Amino acid sequence: LGGGTLEAAEAVDSGEEVDAGEVINLLGGLVDKSLVNVVRESGCETRYRMLEIIRQYAHEKLVESGQSAAVCDRHLQYYVDLAERLEDKIRGRAGDQVRPRLVSELENIRLALAWSLEGADQPGWNPEPGLRLVAALHWFWIINTLWEEECPWLVRLLALEAQSRGDQPAREARARIRARALFTASYMTELIGEFNQAREMI
DSSP, X not given: OOOBOHHHHHHHHOSSSOOHHHHHHHHHHHHHTTXXXXXXXXXXXXXXXXXXXXXXXXXXXXXXXXXXXXXXXHHHHHHHHHHHHHGGGSSSTTHHHHHHHHHHTHHHHHHHHHHHTTTXXXXXXXXXXXXXXXXXXXXXXXXXXXXXXXHHHHHHHHHHHHHHHTTSOOOHHHHHHHHHHHHHHHHHHHHTTOHHHHHHXX
């Protein structure tokens, strides 16, 4: 949706049939044919954006190939890793460089979060990537006044996590992720004035 960097393309598009080296060649070929635009934004890495009609066609072919879910999983994992890698820099000295990059990735982040909810009603659904992604971007949401967007993602993910687990206690790793997400959600609900909901989460 929002285009992507070469790093993202290598992480998301490489798989069993295409390795990272081939991704560079394929991307270069698409640029040469004017099927992909090169976007150079001030202070950000070079981004590649597919023409909308080409993006739709590529999506249809991806679905037909049966690889759509695998690609979406890699897309989600890439943005979880990116958010956690940049988390400590959002408010630090590097914030002026980090925040614009995350703004440029916002559509991809939303897409990744939407995918993290897929299959929530199915056995084996894993809420951890979505919870990690939202929580890692906590200060990004705040600084960019996007808290009203962050809060619903967190509340929904937390509710679905509890629903999917039932009466079973969360294992240690998930308990840590859930605890952090709960703290973040309670902070955000209080920030937007939902004090009763915030107290219920603490």
